[in-house]
Amino acid sequence: MAKARKQKKLDHLKRVLAALEAGDTAPVHGILAELHPADIAHILEGLPPEPRATVWAQVDNQHMGEVLLELPEAVRVDLVKLMDDQALVAAAHALDTDDIADLIPDLSDEVIAEILFALDKQDRQRLDAVLSYPEDTAGGLMNVDTITVRENIALEVVLRYLRRRGELPEHTNSLFVVDRDDRVIGLLSVAKMLTSDAWTRVSQVMEREVIKFPVHTADKEVAAAFERYNLISAPVVDENNRLLGRITVDDVVDVMREQAERERLDRAGLREAEDLFASVWQTVRNRWTWVAINLVTAIIASRVIGAFEGTIVKLVALASLMPIVAGIGGNTGNQTTTMIVRALALGQISEASMRALFAKEIRVSLVNGLVWGGLLGIIAYILYGLVYLGIVMTAAMTLNLLLATCAGVAIPLVRYRLGRDPARGSSVLITAITDSGGFFIFLGLATLFLV
Amino acid sequence: MAKARKQKKLDHLKRVLAALEAGDTAPVHGILAELHPADIAHILEGLPPEPRATVWAQVDNQHMGEVLLELPEAVRVDLVKLMDDQALVAAAHALDTDDIADLIPDLSDEVIAEILFALDKQDRQRLDAVLSYPEDTAGGLMNVDTITVRENIALEVVLRYLRRRGELPEHTNSLFVVDRDDRVIGLLSVAKMLTSDAWTRVSQVMEREVIKFPVHTADKEVAAAFERYNLISAPVVDENNRLLGRITVDDVVDVMREQAERERLDRAGLREAEDLFASVWQTVRNRWTWVAINLVTAIIASRVIGAFEGTIVKLVALASLMPIVAGIGGNTGNQTTTMIVRALALGQISEASMRALFAKEIRVSLVNGLVWGGLLGIIAYILYGLVYLGIVMTAAMTLNLLLATCAGVAIPLVRYRLGRDPARGSSVLITAITDSGGFFIFLGLATLFLV
Numbered sequence A, B: 001m002a003k004a005r006k007q008k009k010l011d012h013l014k015r016v017l018a019a020l021e022a023g024d025t026a027p028v029h030g031i032l033a034e035l036h037p038a039d040i041a042h043i044l045e046g047l048p049p050e051p052r053a054t055v056w057a058q059v060d061n062q063h064m065g066e067v068l069l070e071l072p073e074a075v076r077v078d079l080v081k082l083m084d085d086q087a088l089v090a091a092a093h094a095l096d097t098d099d100i101a102d103l104i105p106d107l108s109d110e111v112i113a114e115i116l117f118a119l120d121k122q123d124r125q126r127l128d129a130v131l132s133y134p135e136d137t138a139g140g141l142m143n144v145d146t147i148t149v150r151e152n153i154a155l156e157v158v159l160r161y162l163r164r165r166g167e168l169p170e171h172t173n174s175l176f177v178v179d180r181d182d183r184v185i186g187l188l189s190v191a192k193m194l195t196s197d198a199w200t201r202v203s204q205v206m207e208r209e210v211i212k213f214p215v216h217t218a219d220k221e222v223a224a225a226f227e228r229y230n231l232i233s234a235p236v237v238d239e240n241n242r243l244l245g246r247i248t249v250d251d252v253v254d255v256m257r258e259q260a261e262r263e264r265l266d267r268a269g270l271r272e273a274e275d276l277f278a279s280v281w282q283t284v285r286n287r288w289t290w291v292a293i294n295l296v297t298a299i300i301a302s303r304v305i306g307a308f309e310g311t312i313v314k315l316v317a318l319a320s321l322m323p324i325v326a327g328i329g330g331n332t333g334n335q336t337t338t339m340i341v342r343a344l345a346l347g348q349i350s351e352a353s354m355r356a357l358f359a360k361e362i363r364v365s366l367v368n369g370l371v372w373g374g375l376l377g378i379i380a381y382i383l384y385g386l387v388y389l390g391i392v393m394t395a396a397m398t399l400n401l402l403l404a405t406c407a408g409v410a411i412p413l414v415r416y417r418l419g420r421d422p423a424r425g426s427s428v429l430i431t432a433i434t435d436s437g438g439f440f441i442f443l444g445l446a447t448l449f450l451v
Helices: A002-021 A026-033 A037-045 A049-056 A061-070 A073-082 A085-093 A097-106 A109-118 A121-131 A155-165 A190-195 A219-229 A249-268 A280-306 A309-314 A317-346 A351-384 A387-417 A426-449 B002-021 B026-033 B037-045 B049-056 B061-070 B073-082 B085-093 B097-106 B109-118 B121-131 B155-165 B190-195 B219-229 B249-268 B280-307 B309-314 B317-346 B351-384 B387-417 B426-449
Strands: A174-178 A184-189 A233-237 A243-248 B174-178 B184-189 B233-237 B243-248
Touching (some): A002 A037, A037 A049, A037 A061, A037 B219, A049 A073, A061 A073, A061 A085, A061 A097, A073 A097, A085 A109, A097 A121, A155 A190, A155 B190, A174 A243, A184 A190, A184 A233, A190 B190, A219 A249, A219 B249, A243 A249, A249 B317, A280 A309, A280 A426, A280 B317, A280 B351, A309 A317, A309 A426, A309 B317, A317 A351, A317 A387, A317 A426, A317 B249, A317 B280, A317 B317, A317 B426, A351 A387, A426 B317, B002 B026, B002 B049, B037 B061, B037 B073, B061 B073, B061 B085, B073 B097, B097 B121, B121 B243, B174 B190, B174 B243, B184 B190, B219 B233, B243 B249, B280 B309, B280 B426, B309 B317, B309 B426, B317 B351, B317 B387, B317 B426, B387 B426
Antiparallel strands (some): A174 A184, A233 A243, B174 B184, B233 B243
């Protein structure tokens, strides 16, 4: 069915494209009306700017807000530009307050003012509450539509209240039990409500061990806790344990997806998720930082080689062999870093364990250096018939792998101690060190012992 | 509180370590008894082999199964080796059948036979059902403990049944409505049960638009659908739409985490998640494939340079400048690939859009080549005072960036057409092409026009 659904979606896209090509936008509206907002977003993302605008005009007004939320930033900003203030206010009005909060950064001050004006007092306060916390904290993630109950009432009363209320907020798997001061003292699971006798009191069936998040908890930590403890929803509290809101697993899933996406972009040196159909100029701008950084490190490595040009002229084989020493160093350094980042993510590696880990990595690089370096030494000897060239090759490989290991351990560790993300940018730095270091070690040894 | 919890966990670890150092294992048992299985797993993962075995011996028998499930493969295998058959059977017996299925691959045939023998007939059938599907499909992910109802009964009847049953399977946010032949025809959400009148019929409040997964759906697709449609649980069906089981969001979260982890390992060329405290020999084995592959590509690049040694002897500046051309090519090629992989993941990029994307990437690389190549040409001219060297440098950069773009588009596209993961291993291939290609273009142009 997932396949069938994909097929169905492709069909939708094809029908949309066919209608656009025929210059007939009438059927598009009908096709879109059948689709989930996430699927409409998907279609829009896959279209170049012009047909995208045409299709966007066919989306129902009351679905526009939801579709915007499902789109990546770059595409959303473009579509928001196409809408007049009135349409934006209408789109926002169809959303929950916490979802409006996610749209706010892309809107102009006038539109924000109009949206606030159109809300009733309670919703305005809710929106203010969500907006007052950074996006990447528990406060930024939370919804404010929570259902609370007191511990001394009977389940029957709760059930009556829920029936009168008529609808539960999405993903409600438990109600929050609070005291007189709105402090969270327990969770009443929906399962317990369904399976317990109606005259049981809340206090008899509620769970008292509640995993809750202070409002400033980082979203990454929230995601890790949801994953570890298999949560569906959890309360967000202030420093006095007072209930502020509720985080649900669907938002956490989004956080996880964004993290993975961010990592992928970082790795490739892309500043942000590009609109696939961004202009050449936008694209160049999004990528230039990385190219510039690599240019600088490459020029440094080039200058290290430049310092040994006298040696290379005397023994040109060095020019062919030096990239091997540099390249393998970068790769093993990155392997080491991946392991160290993992150890740091575990969060409970003691000093002693870290030392043991470092000692192991050093030994691994020694083995690799001697085995692979030895092999390379033999190859170098076979190619150029110089025994000493082979020995220098082996020694340089071993030393550069040791350097790679030290860099691979030190860089994420230092970044971690400084309170930064240990993984981010480490690959560029390690490669820079092992490139320049590899050239220096290899050509330096050659200068000392060969020419 | 997440911070407080982390702190608390660190305290637990410290107390465990202190007890171990004092040679007194008695308090360890008490500390572990207070902890969630996921937290015990976390502590075990962060310990070297010997203390790990000591701590493991202090884990309550009935929690061992859950802790094993939370551990990464490498650590789990080691701990399973420490347990005798009886302990393993006992640990498995404390788990749900679908969780037992996850442990099975690490157990010996004798233990598996004993576990099957200890199960009652229904559970054995359930286990068989889960085991008969590959781990990375909807069938491998599903639980078999589903609650089904018929559409023509009143909610009151359903509620009475649930109260008699006494407990709901974890993460039950809806019951499945099935017909006489066990075919899924709707979902009855728990929220609706709580908020509707007791005499309403199931058919009046059930949702008929059900997102369900055929049993062979790939786990990645399941995860994508859960994310897109904000699901908590969904039915798994056979080809006749008959209910086989149920996938819950916590398993999907695990799939997402494993995917991200797999990606990270792939990127660093690690075959599998290493136990942090694996022996040097195990570690070397886990990493050698990647080192070997890189060695081969590096040797090929080295032979390309080797073919131009005559040119380098005549103009040694080439040796210093050539790594720059090769390096920048690899980086921009990987940027392009990241975008193409993203486009493919969207799944609905039409042929025409793909052509537009390729044309854009070519234009971006032309701009980058002329701008950065031009800058490098000027630098080369300043360093070596040769105008033509600068021109060759600019030309080589531009050509290598075009090559990088073609490789960056072609490699993921070809892998995708062959039904493979478009991202996997592409970085190694692109770097290999842009290294050898960059050296060839730069040294070739130099041979033609400079010496």
